[in-house]
Amino acid sequence: MALMRPSLRPSATLQTPHIHQQVRHATLLKRPKRPYTFTQLITLSDGSTFLHRTTSPAPIYKSTKDTKNNPLWNPSSQKLLNVEEDEAGRLKRFRARFGRGFDVESLEEGEEAREGEESVPRERQEESLLDMISSVGQEAEKKGKAAGKREEAKKSGKGKGGQK
């Protein structure tokens, strides 16, 4: 930290004690300036909190969108994939009134998925697990594996964007 201080640079000769060159000028040693910082409590959307130092004077920062409710960071969460902004329940009421049979079904399914995230068929789950196991041994394909994993995550992100 202290090594890179700009005001230290002119005195770089200090570090090489063997070469003594007389310097006829004087370099001002500036006091380092640092902005004033406050301690801020960040509250994430799931209620978890942490403290950090920041220049912002607000004591609490509440975030509505963060890693806890973003599908890009939670690729396996069914709940986040089917997220539908229906805070007042207007869409639900509309469906109950004018919806066809399939609409009502999809609604129920979605709610089931929301309670316990086990709506993924069992076979698929096993498949994914097997995938993981088989890829562990392949050292040569390490890099390819990492790439593949990420692309999945990206797909899920896309799906979310499409719903908006």
Added chain:
Amino acid sequence: MALQEVTSAFIKRMQSTQTPLKQAWKLQCLRTYATDPMQKELGELEESVHQATPTDAAGKRLSQYDPTQNAKQRKEQLPPSRYQFRSPRFYRGPLHPHQPLKSSDPASREFVPGPFTLPRLQQTYESTIAPDLMTLTYQHYPPGFERPQKGERLREWVGDSPYFKNRPRRGPRGYDVLPLLRKPITFRNVPKLERVTVHTMLKGAADDSAYLHVAGMVVQNITNVRVQTHAVRKSVASFGLRAGKHVSVTSELYGENMYHFLSKVIDVVMPKIKDYKGVKGSSGDSSGHISFGFKPEEVALFPEVEVNYDMYPPKMIPGLHVTVHTSATTDYDARMLLQAIGVPFYGKMVD
């Protein structure tokens, strides 16, 4: 004569031992004469003092301890306070007798106190990420395994020419930069974050310095570090740059500031960006430094900018380049570290 002197000195010391606290500051002066021939007699005396039980002695001292009384009874003034070195305001070269202190010394003018917090990201790194990375990158070698010898990276000059003798070696074939070697990762060299550079270059700053001021404020507020401006070195007519004009702003984050900044970026800012895909997989300079960027509208999502967004002229809010310097020597390791921290990557991974 000599005998008299000795006895008088002895009596003096007896007195001083009886009322040790009244003249404690004098006693300190006496201590400098510890090499006197009196030492033997004193030694006996001190033994007798120590024979009393320590609790007794402590109680006695406590009852005697009355600083205000001592101060009143004192006839002469106390000696002036200790000499304190004052770090000079100017550095006048290595031959000057009055040299500045090191910046690590609290009396130095360049001293920066801290760290004051133990950031969450740092704790996570030390407790879980570092051991995980070490396990992931572990390569087992059976006992007795010898690594195959590789050829020299720099080639010798082979030929009959007498000038080849002692000539510096040739560069590698095909390229002129030696890539960093990847050493096997042990508990000593687990990749870690070293520093973060936040950089922004402002096109309009050449004409209007207001861009520079706004960008400086934004970057300082976001990073908690005072910014540095940079001047153009060479004129480039096609970009409209003239040498000597200040057009860019950087701030270097180390330690505490770096961890706070990164955790803020990852936990709060990145998820808020609309349709954010992540950091491009091809990012990196193939020696463990990975960079990504934020557009002006994304910079406005930082909590520090958000809190008083009206302060900044909306058209002057800059975009940012963030470079994360890790101690990893390959992009693959650096990316693994960043992924563990929570940075998403997309696209083709290039190592």
